[in-house]
Amino acid sequence: MAVGDEDNISAVDDAMEEQEEQDDGYTSSTPTSTLTWISWFCSLPGHEYFCEVTEDFIEDDFNLTGLNSMVPFWKEAMEMVLDVEPDEDAAKIPDVSIVESSAEMLYGLVHQRYILGRAGQQAMLEKYEAGVFGTCPRVYCIGCNVVPCGRSDIPGIDTVKLFCPNCNDIYVPPSSRFQGVDGAFFGTTFPHLFFQNYRESAPAPFWKPPTRGAGSTSPPNPRMSPFSNPNPYGGQKRAAGYVYVPRIYGFKVSERAKCGPRMQWLRLRPESAEELEQVDWRGRWIEDDEFGSEDEDGDDPRMLEDFDDGEGDEDEESESEEEEV
Incomplete structure (x- = not known):
């Protein structure tokens, strides 16, 4: 038998052995092994x-x-x-x-x-910068990257959520495939400790409104305006400070209305460090006459529904009439 025939026979035998291994479910010398x-x-x-x-x-x-x-x-x-x-x-x-x-x-x-240690946070930083976790769904956050977090450190309570460092709020992941991931696998501490260690990855703590051009009626573009970080230790990315204002026919909706801006104060961002000195430890303006000494002893126990025009009073009157009868 010629030498070339022997090489062909051996090659055929090797191919048959590999096919048998694949049929049996085994894959030798492959990346999956x-x-x-x-x-x-x-x-x-x-x-x-x-x-x-x-x-x-x-x-x-x-x-x-x-x-x-x-x-x-x-x-x-x-x-x-x-x-x-x-x-x-x-x-x-x-x-x-x-x-x-x-x-x-x-x-x-x-x-x-x-992920609370140095090696774990470095690995999550690479995913954060690559945009693996996605971006914030809020329009005025302008595509800020988010990080995963949980609402509890005990497994079996809630699924994973996404934390936005710009608006400081959490959101449900956009894809349904993450609904089976437990939020305790990321915990409640990770996002805040992550941005404490990597301050350059978080938005700047202060927001300076961009200047509009002369005679311009269109809203300013935050990406086109020059930006200088007032606090080099608090972040280096642009802070998006825009807040959505509900309007009806161009008029602002009252804060006491049921459809008013309930969460507006959470979205506000100070323009400078001096504004922080103008509020007390509760976040209220010191020179505001609306909050007097009567409200300093404790929070107002009234619920938001108490601002309705007399709906609760009518219910109480009807109940009292029934009792008298």
Whole structure:
């Protein structure tokens, strides 16, 4: 037999062996064979917000303090996350999906602690600058990048939300694939600690209204106006301070109306540091005569519905008439 025929036969045998391995579900010497559980978990659809936690961080017992009482099948879940061969006792578990859910909870709770450290925040900073988390849906935030957060540090209470550093509010993720991600896997501390450490990534604390051109009636464009940061330690990005004003036929809607601007005061941003000295610890103007000494002892207990014109009084009168009869 010629040498060329032997090479062809060996090539055919190798191709047949690779096809048999693929049919059996095994793929040798492929990129998927070296894929870890952590990398696989972070690459799933809807898990784009997660960063890969290093195995050294997970193997440190100090970082896992108190988690063994929160995660069922702790040992089996740890072995699955670290890609360790399971023991013989693991075969006694009736359903493997139970261990998978425990491994997901374990990784999520470890992820909550990991992103509070330097390595975790650096990994989340790369995602933040790349726009992986998306932008704020509020129009006047002008596409400010957001970061994931949770409303509770305990799993099973609420799903993940998005925090905007410009308007300081949280929003529901735009895609439904994130509705299955627990908000406790990111926690309530991460977004605020993140912008404390990376102040240059947050909008500037003060907002200076852009100047309009002479004879211009159109609203100013914040992107075209020059910007100088008054506080170099408080942020370097442009602060969007515009607030939406409800109007009916060009007239502003009263704040006491049911459709009035209830949340307007949350969107306001001071123009300079001197304006902060003109308000008290409650955020009220010091020289404003509307708030006198009577209101300083405590907050006004009246609800917003009390501003309705006599609707509550009519109900009380009708109840009193029924009692008299």
